[in-house]
Amino acid sequence: MPIRQLPPVVVNRIAAGEVIERPAAAVKELVENAIDAGATRIEVTLREGGQALVVVADNGHGMTRDELILAVERHCTSKLPDDDLLEIRMLGFRGEALPSIGAVSRLRITSRPAGADAAWEIMVEAGIKRDPVPAAHPPGTRVEVRDLFFATPARLKFLKTARSERDQAVDTVRRLAMACPHIAFTVVVDDDRVLLRLPAAASREMRLAALLGRDFAENSVPVMAERQGFRLTGQIGLPTLNRGLPRDQYLVVNGRPVRDKLLVGAVRGAYQDVLARDRHPLVALFLDGPAGEIDVNVHPAKAEVRFRDAGLIRGLIVGALRNALEAAGQRSSTTVASAALAAFRPAGDGNGMAGGMPRFAFPPSAPPPELAEAGNRFLRPGEGAAHDPVPAQTEVEAAADLSPDLPLGAARAQLHGTYILAETATGIVLVDQHAAHERLVYERMKEALAREGIARQILLLPEIVELDPAVAARVAARAEDLELFGLVLEPFGPGAVIIREVPALVPGLDVKSLIRDLADELEEWGDALALQERVEHVCGTLACHSSVRAGRRLAPAEMDALLRQMEATPNSGQCNHGRPHSTKLLKSLASVWGCPG
Secondary structure: OOOOOOHHHHHHHHHHHHHOOOOOHHHHHHHHHHHHHHOOOOEEEEEEHHHEEEEEEEEEOOOHHHHHHHHHOOOOOOOOOOOOOOOOOOOOOOOEEEEEEHHEEEEEEEEEEEOOOOOEEEEEEEEOOOEEEEEEEEEEEEEEEOOOOOOOHHHHHOOOOHHHHHHHHHHHHHHHHOOOOOOOEEEEEEEEEEEEOOOOOOOHHHHHHHHHOOHHHHHHEEEEEEEEEEEEEEEEEEEOEEEEHHEEEEEEEEEEEEEOOHHHHHHHHHHOOOOOOOOOEOOEEEEOOHHHHEEOOOOOOOOOOOEEOHHHHHHHHHHHHHHHHHOOOOOOHHHHHHHHHHHHHHOOOOOOEEEOOEEEOOOOOOOHHHHHHHHHHHHOOOOOOHHHOOOOHHHHHHHHHOOOOOOEEEEEEEEOEEEEEOOOEEEEEEEEEEHHHHHHHHHHHHHHHHHOOOOOEEEEEEEEEOOHHHHHHHHHHHHHHHHOOOEEEOOOOOEEEEEEEEEEEOOOOOOHOOOOOOHHHEEEEEEOOHHHHHHHHHHHHHHHOOOOOOOOOOHHHHHHHHHHHHHHHOHHHHEEOOOEEEEEEEEHHHHHHOOOO
C-alpha cells in the first residue's frame, strides 16, 4: 500500500495512548493544570472509577474564550514562556493533556478568569471540537470528562475494576497533595461519598500526618541535607515501621511527584542493614535543585525524571537517610508498644465480654478463703516487707538510676532468661537481650571492617566471567569500589572480566552468579549492593552466633552494661532484620488496665 499521512483525529488518538493510559492519568493531568493555574481549592469527582465521569473543578486563574480554543489544540501551552526545555518550572509544559483527553472522550471545559463578566464553555467529542459558547460559572475552571476511552474501545479491555481504577486515581491526588500542602483537596466518588478531604495545611509535616497517618507522624524522623546545590528534606519511618511493598515511598522533585527507580535503590541501600530485604520502609522525600540539572522531558506522562549526576543524588539520599536513622538511636516504632499493650488490654467491657463472646468458656471459681486472707495480710502496712529477700533500694539510689539521661533506665529484673526489665523515669522498658547484643556485636564488626578493611583471598585459578561488552565495561568501571568489599577484578578483553581475589568472609562464593547480579544492579539501581549485602549478611550471621543467647542468666551489672552500650550504639532500636530490641511502656498508659494512679 502507498504511504499516506494519517488524519489529525487518528494522530491525536495514537498520541493520547502515551499520555492518557487510564483514568488516573487523566486525573493527574487535570489536577496539575489546576495547580499551575494557581488554585487554592481543587475538587475531584469520580464515577465508576473515572471511566464514566471525571470532574476537576478549581478556583484558579481561569481562561478566556480565545485561550479555551487554543487549550484543546495540541502543543499549545502557556507554561514555556521562553521555549526553554532546560528551565521547566511548571508541572505541565507539553500542551498535550487536554487534546489527548478530548481525542478519546467527551470533554467539556467551562472557565472564567477573575474579573471577567461571564464564563465560556467548549466541548470536544472524540477529537471533534465545537465553538465556545457563553456559560454561567464562578471564577476558575471546571473540566468534565465523560465516557473515557469510548472512542478507543480497545483500551477499555485493559482497564481494571472500577475500584482499582478509583484507588489509582486517589493515590495520584494524594501524591500531588503531598507536594502542595497549601492547596485544599477533595475527592468525591460514587453516591457523593467524600473519599479524601484535605484542608490547606500550614506546614508540610501537617500534610504528611494527614496523608500517611498518625503512626507515621509518631514513628518518623526528619531528614535534611544539602550537597552541590541540591537540598533534600522530608521524613522517613523508623525501620520497625515497615510494609511488604514499596508503595508508601514518595519522592517529590522540584514540586513534581515522580516514580523513580533511583529512589527505590537509594532507600534500599540506606536501610539495608536495619531492615529485612523483603520489607520496605515508609519515606516521604522532597528534593529541590537547579532545574538545568534535572530532565523532566523524559516521557509524555512526566512521571519520570533524569538527573545529570545520578550518583550525586543517590549519595545524597543514602547519606541523609543513614544519618537520620543513626540519630534516631534506640528509638523503635510505638506500634510495637501498642501491640504489646493489646496483649494486656481487656477485650470488651468490664464484664470480660468482647463482641458478645465470653473470654472464658467457664467462669473461674472464687479463690479459697485462705488465699484471700494471705493476700490481705501481705497488703497491710508493715507486714510482708520484713520477709522480702531482696534488699530495699534507697530513694537516692533510685533517683540516680532513673536519670533522664539514661533513656533505657536501670535494669530491675530478667524474665525467662531472655528479657531484661528496666525501669525509667517515665515507665518501663522490656529488652530482648539476644537481639540487643546482636546489634552491638554487628556494629563493632562493621566498625572493625571499615577500619582494617575486608580480608581478601587470592584465587589459585582466576575466574573469567564472560558478559555482554557493555555490561563488562560497566562492572570493570566499578572495580575500585568493589575492591573495598574484597572483590578484585579487572577487564579481560572486550566482553569479560577476570576475578583475582574474593572476600575471605564469604566462603564458597559463586563468583559468576555474583558478577551477574552486580551487573544487573549497576544497570537498574546504579550501585552494586549484592556484594555488600553478602558481606553484611555474613557479619550478621557471625554477630548472631557470637552474641548473648536466650536463656543465659545475666548479673545486674551485665544487664546495666548492655543497656548503656545500646544507648551509645547507632541503630540500636532494631536488629539488622528490622526486629525491635525493646518495647517502652509509659506510666501514663496505666489507665489501659484501669489503674487509678
